Amino acid sequence: xxxxxxxxxxxxxAAFALCxxxxxxxxxMTSFKSSGEVYDRPLALPETFxxxxxxxxxxxxxIGDYFLNSVIVTGLSLAGILAFGGMAAYSLxxxxxxxxxxxxxxxxxxxxxxxxxxxxxxxxxxSRLGLGDSHTGLILCYISMKMSFAVFIIxxxxxxxxxxxxxxxxxxxxxxxxxxxxxxxxxxxxxxxTVAILAVVQIWNDVVLPLxxxxxxxxxxxxxxxxxxxxxxxxxxxxxxxxxxxxSIPLLVLYSFLQKWFVRGLTTGAVKG
Amino acid sequence: MKRQLLWFSFLTPALLIxxxxxxxxxxxxxxxxxxxxxxxxxxxxxxxYNFRIVLEDGSLWHALKNNLITTSxxxxxxxxxxxxxxxxxYKGGRKANAYKFFYFMPxxxxxxxxxxxxxYLYHPSMGPINAVLxxxxxxxxxxxxxxxxxxxxxxxWVMVWQHAGYEMLFFxxxxxxxxxxxFESCKIEGASxxxxxxxxxxxxxxxxxxxxxxxxxxxxxxVFELIYVMTAGGPFSSTKVLxxxxxxxxxxxxxxxxxxxxxxxxxxxxSLISALQLYYFRNRYDMQP
Numbered sequence: 034x035x036x037x038x039x040x041x042x043x044x045x046x047a048a049f050a051l052c053x054x055x056x057x058x059x060x061x062m063t064s065f066k067s068s069g070e071v072y073d074r075p076l077a078l079p080e081t082f083x084x085x086x087x088x089x090x091x092x093x094x095x096i097g098d099y100f101l102n103s104v105i106v107t108g109l110s111l112a113g114i115l116a117f118g119g120m121a122a123y124s125l126x127x128x129x130x131x132x133x134x135x136x137x138x139x140x141x142x143x144x145x146x147x148x149x150x151x152x153x154x155x156x157x158x159x160s161r162l163g164l165g166d167s168h169t170g171l172i173l174c175y176i177s178m179k180m181s182f183a184v185f186i187i188x189x190x191x192x193x194x195x196x197x198x199x200x201x202x203x204x205x206x207x208x209x210x211x212x213x214x215x216x217x218x219x220x221x222x223x224x225x226x227t228v229a230i231l232a233v234v235q236i237w238n239d240v241v242l243p244l245x246x247x248x249x250x251x252x253x254x255x256x257x258x259x260x261x262x263x264x265x266x267x268x269x270x271x272x273x274x275x276x277x278x279x280x281s282i283p284l285l286v287l288y289s290f291l292q293k294w295f296v297r298g299l300t301t302g303a304v305k306g
Numbered sequence: 307m308k309r310q311l312l313w314f315s316f317l318t319p320a321l322l323i324x325x326x327x328x329x330x331x332x333x334x335x336x337x338x339x340x341x342x343x344x345x346x347x348x349x350x351x352x353x354x355y356n357f358r359i360v361l362e363d364g365s366l367w368h369a370l371k372n373n374l375i376t377t378s379x380x381x382x383x384x385x386x387x388x389x390x391x392x393x394x395x396y397k398g399g400r401k402a403n404a405y406k407f408f409y410f411m412p413x414x415x416x417x418x419x420x421x422x423x424x425x426y427l428y429h430p431s432m433g434p435i436n437a438v439l440x441x442x443x444x445x446x447x448x449x450x451x452x453x454x455x456x457x458x459x460x461x462x463w464v465m466v467w468q469h470a471g472y473e474m475l476f477f478x479x480x481x482x483x484x485x486x487x488x489f490e491s492c493k494i495e496g497a498s499x500x501x502x503x504x505x506x507x508x509x510x511x512x513x514x515x516x517x518x519x520x521x522x523x524x525x526x527x528x529v530f531e532l533i534y535v536m537t538a539g540g541p542f543s544s545t546k547v548l549x550x551x552x553x554x555x556x557x558x559x560x561x562x563x564x565x566x567x568x569x570x571x572x573x574x575x576x577s578l579i580s581a582l583q584l585y586y587f588r589n590r591y592d593m594q595p
Contacts, residue, residue, distance in 0.1 A: 044393055044397070045390065045391075046391070046392060046405055048407065049391060049470075050405060050409070051575075052467070052553055053408060053409060053411070053412060053467070053471070054408075055434075056420075056423045056424060056427055056467070057423075059423070059426070059427060059434050060419075060423045060426075063426065071432065072432055075310065075432055075433060075434040075437045076434050076437050076438065099569060104565035110314075116319075116321040117320040117323065117415065118320060120316040120317070120319065121316065121317045121319075121321065122520045122546075123313075123316055123577065124314065124316045124317045125317070126365035126443075130307075130313050131310050132310075132313075132473060133313060135322070136317065140320075140324065141330075142329075142330050142332075143324070145576075145577075146332065147524075147528045147572070147576070149528050149530055149549040149552060149553075149569070149572060150332070150335055150567040150569050150570075150576075151328075151331040151332045151334070151335040152331075152552075152556075152564060152569075153335065153338065153552070153565050153566055153569060154331040154332075154334035154335050154338055155327065155331040156333055156556075156557075157334075157346060157562075158326075158327070158330065158334075159327075160459050160516055163579055166400070169474065172325050173326075176321045176323050176324075176327075177324045177326070177328040177466075178327075178328065180320055180324045180328070180436075181324075181328075184320070188505070207502065208312075209309070209312050209316075213316075218312050219577035220319065234414060236481065238415070238417065238418075239417070240416070240417060240418050240531045240534075240535075241531060242509035255416075256416050256417075256418040257418075259419070259422065260418060264420065268431075269419075270422075270426050270494050273422060274422070274423070274426075277418075277419045277422055277423065281414075281416070281419050283412060283414050283416075284414045284415070285411070286415045288411065292407055292410075295410075296410065296413065296475060297351060298470075299472065300415060300475055300476065300479075302452070
């Protein structure tokens with residue numbers, strides 16, 4: 034009886050694993066096929082592994098450009114979020130800070146509000162500011178979107194830093210910024226890592242903002258780039274999937290090495306969704 | 307005193323960006339719906355005019371109906387899968403950890419990637435799924451995304467596919483928080499597995515279940531990107547959910563007034579859902595394990 038139960042449990046686990054695996058496998062295999070094969074033989078392995086599909090996607094399909102754009106936007110947004118969020122969290126974590134008490138909740142409002150609620154006014158505002166078709170506009174929006182979460186997590190962590198260490202540094206003549214940089218930040222590395230992972234995953238994969246704001250192809254990030262791609266290359270799924278694989282690899286690689294942080298970042302960031 | 311100012315100055319960049327690019331649009335999203343619009347120019351106060359329009363032309367109800375279908379499906383199917391998987395892997399061990407790693411992975415992928423992959427899988431003639439079905443004899447395999455009756459559910463399944471592992475981790479955390487001794491004493495007392503599950507495990511999982519349910523509901527309610535990529539609201543508007551309707555009204559039809567009214571409705575609904583669900587589970591928080 035016990036072995037039967039054990040068998041059933043393993044069957045369930047394996048079944049769902051297969052369920053997850055199948056689409057990923059198909060995507061990967063299809064990316065190596067020729068368009069003829071895609072149409073005629075969806076389930077078969079590729080006849081030859083057309084690595085050239087990847088080159089075509091990268092150069093002719095402009096995936097390389099989109100990739101670079103994604104790196105720029107994600108990188109700069111991340112820098113902004115950590116820097117400005119960290120600084121804000123520093124002040125907000127000081128119980129002696131006069132404005133802290135009511136400013137902190139103001140920063141938390143953003144946690145539960147999805148972009149779909151305010152995307153229309155945001156679009157109008159960004160256009161009016163002349164930041165419409167630019168990376169700058171995107172980056173500023175991303176910074177503001179992740180600010181709530183960053184402030185929430187980092188402030189929480191900063192608050193746990195012991196007084197004595199801070200006081201000792203102050204006695205030694207440490208400046209305010211020095212305190213932040215040499216004491217608070219190093220001690221709050223897990224907090225920054227958590228925020229960083231969530232920001233990177235969500236910004237790298239985001240499609241809504243670039244969709245709304247970016248008109249010109251030169252500026253597009255990978256997700257919208259792929260959508261464009263499908264428009265141009267219609268049913269050439271093999272090239273499209275090469276693009277999909279290229280866009281997914283960075284995060285997947287990161288995930289393999291930093292699984293713990295991904296879990297932490299994405300589940301703590303859960304409240305934001 | 308000087309310190310206070312210094313601290314405030316540290317806040318300034320964050321406050322500025324957050325205020326301009328979030329607080330202001332958020333405030334505006336509340337009020338836009340109450341004005342009349344010609345394109346992007348405001349044309350005077352309109353009271354509930356926009357709200358009446360979206361109610362009367364059925365666009366709001368239609369969208370909400372689709373949201374209801376999606377969210378119900380996702381909530382039930384995903385939570386059951388997540389809970390079952392969690393029960394099987396929470397005890398740890400190499401195999402369990404490998405499964406956890408794998409199940410969680412899809413959430414790292416972009417909605418666009420996932421949407422494209424499943425669009426291909428679902429393709430009626432080219433797609434692998436129907437290829438398998440035809441091979442086992444089901445000649446007239448379903449048109450997953452072009453049949454208006456099942457398109458919404460097909461998309462909802464993709465949402466479950468991507469998020470089940472994620473929800474599973476919440477239950478894993480909850481299960482791991484239950485002390486082993488409790489389960490052992492249940493065994494000693496002679497309780498069956500089902501009794502243990504319903505009388506001990508489930509009640510103790512309430513806080514985690516509450517969180518998982520709220521997040522899943524809210525997450526599935528605001529779905530937009532997947533629809534955009536997979537069906538663009540079709541076929542015959544059968545997958546037009548609220549967030550997609552907002553997008554279309556604003557950016558395809560230039561109807562800012564209607565889009566804003568719908569946005570406000572979305573916001574209120576999300577707040578209501580979260581509040582209700584948290585309230586429902588709130589009474590059960592004081593279970594002492």
